[in-house]
Amino acid sequence: xxxxxxxxxxxxxxxxxxxxxxxxxxxxxLNINVSRLxxxxxxxxxxxxxxxxxxxxxxxxHYFRGRYRVNDANxxxxxxxxxxxxxxxxxxxxxxxYKHLREVQKGNNITVIEKGVDVWFALEAYELATIRKFxxxxxxxxxxxxxxxxxxxxxxxxxxxxxTWDVSDDDSTSTARLLKDEACTHLEIxxxxxxxxxxxxxxxxxx
Numbered sequence: 279x280x281x282x283x284x285x286x287x288x289x290x291x292x293x294x295x296x297x298x299x300x301x302x303x304x305x306x307x308l309n310i311n312v313s314r315l316x317x318x319x320x321x322x323x324x325x326x327x328x329x330x331x332x333x334x335x336x337x338x339x340h341y342f343r344g345r346y347r348v349n350d351a352n353x354x355x356x357x358x359x360x361x362x363x364x365x366x367x368x369x370x371x372x373x374x375x376y377k378h379l380r381e382v383q384k385g386n387n388i389t390v391i392e393k394g395v396d397v398w399f400a401l402e403a404y405e406l407a408t409i410r411k412f413x414x415x416x417x418x419x420x421x422x423x424x425x426x427x428x429x430x431x432x433x434x435x436x437x438x439x440x441x442t443w444d445v446s447d448d449d450s451t452s453t454a455r456l457l458k459d460e461a462c463t464h465l466e467i468x469x470x471x472x473x474x475x476x477x478x479x480x481x482x483x484x485x
């Protein structure tokens with residue numbers, strides 16, 4: 279039997295991923311299990327590619343996020359949770375990319391600015407796609423800014439999969455329409471779970 283090796287590049291928008299986790303924790307006291315999510319992705323790619331999950335391999339996985347400098351993270355009691363999450367990324371060979379967050383005081387309000395992460399996400403995904411020549415690229419994001427990235431990946435003849443999870447009733451985890459329309463395949467985990475309730479237990483762990 280010929281091995282139909284399918285190479286997958288996985289790119290995770292950390293801000294979007296964090297909002298999903300926050301919504302899951304708030305509503306169901308759950309968090310995403312990274313290794314199980316990756317196994318789910320390989321199974322779904324196998325269905326798309328008409329092959330076995332054992333033939334699908336995530337050869338590159340990258341996570342992009344803005345984060346606080348160490349003193350700020352410590353004062354906000356975030357260091358432990360950040361390190362714990364990073365451990366799960368390391369255990370699953372996910373490369374993390376960080377840029378520092380900035381807080382700007384505007385009147386009585388403090389605005390957190392995450393600058394340059396989306397651009398870095400897009401550039402890294404496109405550059406690695408041209409070098410590694412993935413069969414599939416999976417983007418975990420809901421940001422309309424990545425519409426052009428999807429177009430560029432498709433121009434490379436790479437099957438681009440958008441994976442989203444609309445957990446909350448507000449707009450924090452909603453997906454931009456232009457991004458949905460542009461992707462070759464859109465995997466909506468919330469809709470898949472509505473048809474298979476056991477999947478939620480498979481993908482998540484109790485906090």
